[in-house]
Amino acid sequence: MSEEMYQRMAQAVLDGEIEIAGELAQQGLDAGLPASDILSEGFVKGIEEVGDCFGKGELFLPELTSAAECMKAALAVLKPALEAAEGGRQVTGTAVAGSVKGDVHEIGKTIVCSMLSAAGFEVTDVGLDISPKTFVDKVSELKPQLLLLSALLTTTMFAQRETIEALKAAGLRDKVKVMVGGAPVTQEWADEIGADGFAEDAIAAVVVARKLVV
């Protein structure tokens, strides 16, 4: 019975059925299944398969991003139960991501968030046009291992530096690893502004993120 339900959860992630994923999470809880098992035996199995298939070139970005949305929907339902459970949830790492001040471009950041979710990270996407102060507040509140700053434009990449400086001023710089990305961003720029990691694309970002949270 529970095995069949876990399979349906994994399948919902594979099919990108976001609403159904949320409903199945609730049904699982209603049936008395432990929240951590619902996650690890059901939804995570699905997103791991999506991640593997993406790596093999059998599934593509739309499947990956919709799978990440399914995870988000399921987690929203499971979160209270997961937090109440002893030991909490096992994740690869935790991350906060957003596009920096002045930048209203979403896609690159969203893809990176999806890839990280697929790799088992717990990712909080704080959105677009995020000021250094808001990033500092989020780091202080959520205590993520990683902070990811996205900038598409040469004119907005300077806000990545400002955000890092704001973390320093708030005494939080050594509490979080900062990754920067976006079309104009290079390793040289990352080094110059004192970021911990840079990746040219979302696939490389997962590799860098894994290294940084070890």
Add this chain to the structure above:
Amino acid sequence: MITAGRHIIWDEEACARGHAAALEILERVGVEVRSDAALALYEKAGARIENTRARLPRQLVEEALATAPRSFKLRARDDDGALDLDVRDGPVYYGSGSDCLYILDPVTGERRRAVLADVEAGVALIERLPNINFVMSVWLPEDVPQEVVDLVQLAAMLTYTRKPIVVSSPRGGDAMREQVEMAEACGGGADSFACLTMTAPSLVLDEVCVEKTLSCAELKVPMVLETGNSLGSTGPVSPQTCAAVGHAEIMATLVLHQLVNRGAPFIYGTGMSQLDMATTVDLFGGPESGLAGVLQLNMAQSLSLPTFDYAGYSDAKSHDEQCVAEIMTSCITGAACGGTLLHDVGYLEAGLLSSYEAFIMGDEFAGMARAGGQVLSSDASVFDIDEVEEVGPGGSYLARQSTRKSYRTWWRSTLLDRTNASQWRASGSPTLGDRLHTRTTDMLATAPEPVVDSDTASRLATLVEQARERMSS
């Protein structure tokens, strides 16, 4: 107008349906406007405002279309006006792209960040390329103060080319007044450059877009508005719906532009791309987004608006066979579709990279495409049947006066090999790549030649410096 001789996908009736879909989007969904000034203008004109969302009744679009000019000049700074562009739906002009981060170094072949010397040499070289009619900055130089990089680029363009310019400055307001002042300092003015503005993401007019729209309208700097939708990511996956969304964004911006200054010049841009869903690269050369771009182009043409489209680009990383194929194909389809200003000749790597070789190659194929894409008349007077009768069956036209007069207008290749096999072998069997390298080296052997005197060049430098001081104070 949708005319003969063009590659069209949507005829007048289909364009009217696409336009109607865009009007419905503006009424039902509206646009997100991140500017109080713009929201106030929309509201005063009769738009329905809800927080930052403006829903526009179709009448506003009709009023804007009634006053948007269908034809104007983009002035060059040559003596006789031969390089002026007649900006209207009809003639096709090619131009470079702007703001590439990287250059393939012509000597080492290394991919490196571009510097100001590259921009200057590139613009000076484009000045000498006969089929490139307007100039964009090509590169974003990293060795100049970034807060005024747009003005530094403009100074380089004004110094090294007389051809009309399209600027891609990220700012309006003071920056645009500074640009007009710089153009005036060397014999140009608000009518000798156009300003490229983009909406991004879809159905959002952000602060920069609005600021530039207002400044262009006030100063009568021709404004190019380009949408930046990517099929299936920032825009709908359906080419038809994505084109309707892009068209709606352009109509919304045109409304704002014409509310500020009725009759100010406006150019309709058809930006469209698609993500490669495996690699996440936002492609220039995707056929489906190309198709969606043509739909938008057709809608603009059905409204007789001048347009801004693409040609001469490639997603390749080097001057390889893919590069040749994509630059050539896009030059030809660009001419066949009949956009007015075709930009990004010489773009590589999805717009991150460019090279001297790439725009020399683009110039070659632009010339070929223009020659092969001419719209030829079928008036009775063009058929010289008297001559056919005089020469008779089996006769030769080689020595005829008509042949002597006409053949010199044929396009002549400067890169493609048109020798016979023994001539080719005797010259060392050079490939296209070899000939391209030789031509690039030859052209770069001449130092970039300013088209302005030294006083004007220092005046431009002073204006840039003053702008920088104003910004830092």
